[in-house]
Amino acid sequence: MIKEKKRAVAAFGLIFLFFFLALIYFLFTPGLRFAKMGDRLFIKNESIRSIRGIRIYDEHGQTIDCIAELGQENSANYRKEIFLPESETVEVIKASAAFHPEISTRVARSEEELGITLAFSEKNSAVVGGEYLFSVEACNMAEDFASVKLEEEHDLDFFQGGGKSVSFPLKKGDCRKAEFSLTPVARGRTVLGMVLTTPKVIKREETIIEIG
Numbered sequence: 638m639i640k641e642k643k644r645a646v647a648a649f650g651l652i653f654l655f656f657f658l659a660l661i662y663f664l665f666t667p668g669l670r671f672a673k674m675g676d677r678l679f680i681k682n683e684s685i686r687s688i689r690g691i692r693i694y695d696e697h698g699q700t701i702d703c704i705a706e707l708g709q710e711n712s713a714n715y716r717k718e719i720f721l722p723e724s725e726t727v728e729v730i731k732a733s734a735a736f737h738p739e740i741s742t743r744v745a746r747s748e749e750e751l752g753i754t755l756a757f758s759e760k761n762s763a764v765v766g767g768e769y770l771f772s773v774e775a776c777n778m779a780e781d782f783a784s785v786k787l788e789e790e791h792d793l794d795f796f797q798g799g800g801k802s803v804s805f806p807l808k809k810g811d812c813r814k815a816e817f818s819l820t821p822v823a824r825g826r827t828v829l830g831m832v833l834t835t836p837k838v839i840k841r842e843e844t845i846i847e848i849g
Contacts, residue, residue: 668684668738669734669737680719682709688707691732693719696729696741753777756773757773783835784807787804795827824848828845
């Protein structure tokens with residue numbers, strides 16, 4: 638009787654360990670990721686296995702697309718373009734699949750200008766493996782005080798890591814620079830994007846970078 642209980646406990650322990658390790662694997666290994674190329678939005682599979690049953694939806698829960706399968710990284714079907722809805726109320730796009738954490742990205746809308754301008758530094762070239770430093774200057778020419786958030790976006794095929802975001806207050810007539818650093822990983826021409834968010838407007842500016 639005691640031996641049977643020990644076997645049962647051992648069996649349950651192994652089952653628990655299996656599910657715990659599986660959970661750690663799915664949560665901390667690369668999986669789904671959004672990537673932006675100019676005005677185009679893609680979803681990519683960055684894992685070493687296929688991901689099935691992917692749902693794309695907005696912050697209101699409305700389904701935008703359903704993808705049966707994305708192949709493993711660098712396969713023929715490892716990414717797919719997402720066509721965004723026309724609705725002006727949609728600001729965030731999300732994606733989820735079984736055993737993978739939800740991911741999201743912000744949609745930049747072209748709305749009424751509030752007098753806040755963005756200007757990239759003039760450094761438009763980078764070298765693979767080196768450090769690419771650049772700055773963005775935001776100037777508030779509007780009448781009101783503005784709380785500003787800048788979110789850097791880049792194509793993961795060309796630059797390493799996720800985008801950085803900074804937030805700061807900006808009074809009328811003031812300008813402020815934000816510094817950014819990226820590591821190029823591939824040669825070619827790519828687009829850097831900067832999303833400006835205030836309580837009243839979202840807009841996106843871009844610059845083209847040549848990587849040699």
